[in-house]
Amino acid sequence: MREKPNWAQIGIFLCLALFFLDWASDFLIPIVAAILGFLIMRPIERRMSRLGIPSVITAFAICAVAGAGLMFAVWNFSFPITQLAEDLPEMINDLRRMPNPAAETLDKLGEAAKAAEDAVASTEEEPAMAVKVVENPGFVSSLVAAAPIVVGQIVLTIVLMFFLISSGSTFVRKLVESLPRFSDKRAAVAMVQQVEQKLGQYLGGITLINFCLGIVIGAAMAAWGLPNPIMFAVIAFSLNFVPYIGAVFGALLASIVGFNVYEDAWSAVLIFATYMTLTSIEGQLITPYVISNRLRLNPTVVFVAVAFFAWIWSVVGMVIAVPVLITVKVILDQTPSTRALGVFLGGEEASDTKAQEDRAT
Structure with missing residues (x-):
């Protein structure tokens, strides 16, 4: 008799997983980014190894180029973008002050409602309430406060990506060797190659x-x-x-x-x-x-994934949402028991292509 899933345990696991993803975001973001970078750069490392170039030199070159590119971008574009962010609230206020008959009507209705509220409130004696005005920090101040965390995440990402790339195929080989059966080893190798x-x-x-x-x-x-x-x-x-x-x-x-x-x-x-x-x-x-059509994803799933990762990992989460979704789809496609979920994540063209391949085989 097939055992029924324990939905209570599954629900508790999902709640704990969401809490952990949010609680450990400062640590998980660079880890996930480094693993994605390693998978993307691994084909380059393999080609360089065939040419006799050690993996350490390839990893150093890739990480140096990535670090130099980030420094160049920060040096040249941080000031104008920061200045635009500082001026943006005033620009929005100017936009709100533009003449708008509908807005004027709403303002008049709001003033009338406020006057009626004050008239009712004046009949009641209420003690005075002390109000403390707290000035919101500006964009630059918030950026300076968050700079150490962002810099630490970038450094951790680059350093971890260096160690992963410099290890060459050792990391993947150890992962494959840890699996018990030969069929699992072959499936793991195919999965990693598909993700790359x-x-x-x-x-x-x-x-x-x-x-x-x-x-x-x-x-x-x-x-x-x-x-x-x-x-x-x-x-x-x-x-x-x-x-x-x-x-x-x-x-x-x-x-x-x-x-x-x-x-x-x-x-x-x-x-x-x-x-x-x-x-x-x-x-x-x-x-x-x-x-390629085989990389097409379900638009609804993509939107939900972007919203979800934006919720737990902010702006960085929105950027890595699609690469993570592609990785998850490849893993689901390579596992027979979860292949239906992989088809669901794919777009219409990708689903048609997958169905044609299944019929051909």
């Missing part, structure tokens, strides 16, 4: 697409006359790694800046439409052509 291939295809393709998209959006914002179009190119490149949410946030940011430049609502709307049109062309036409 899928992550390499996705991140390589999406990075190239985002780079080109950043150039196009930067040129479009320059054509609109917005200040510092290179900054908008960098923002578009970075935000487009976050599906759906990144494009909307970048378009809103550009439209707010456009409104403060032109002081015209229609210009802000057209800038928003320009940004969204370019990202829609990229998302609906270019990305499906460049990224």
Whole structure:
């Protein structure tokens, strides 16, 4: 007789897992990022090993390039982005102060309601209440306070990725050797190779697409006359790694800046439409052509994954949500008992391709 699952234990396990992911986020984020980086860079390490280059030298070169790239980005773009973040609240206030008949009507209704409330409250004697005004820290102060944690996570990620890459195939070999049966060993090797291939295809393709998209959006914002179009190119490149949410946030940011430049609502709307049109062309036409159909994921699942990782791991979680989802899908596809879940995570084209392969075999 088949034993029924204990849903109480499963529920307790999921609650504890969610608590642990949130509680240990400062430690888990660099660990997950380093493992993803190792899986992406492992094919490069194998090619260099075939050419006689030691894994330690390859790992040092990769980590040095990654560290230098981060330092270059911080050095050149931290000031304009920080300045934009500091000016953004004032820009939003200017946007709120624009004439709006509906808003004026609501304000008048609010004033009438407030007057009625004050009239009722005046009939009652209430003791005075002391109010303490707490000034919210600015963006720069919050950034400076969080800088040590962010720097520590980046250093831990790069150092751990160095040790993983420098170990060459030792890490994967030890993982395979720990499995008891030969069939499990073979499945583990195939699984790791599939994860490396899928992550390499996705991140390589999406990075190239985002780079080109950043150039196009930067040129479009320059054509609109917005200040510092290179900054908008960098923002578009970075935000487009976050599906759906990144494009909307970048378009809103550009439209707010456009409104403060032109002081015209229609210009802000057209800038928003320009940004969204370019990202829609990229998302609906270019990305499906460049990224293989076998890497397509269920859009609903992608949105939920991005929201979930944003909830537990903030901005970094939104960036690594899709790579983690691809890794989970490959693992589910390689295990017969969970293959149905892997099909569910895939997009329509990927599901059709998988069904054709199953029929062929």
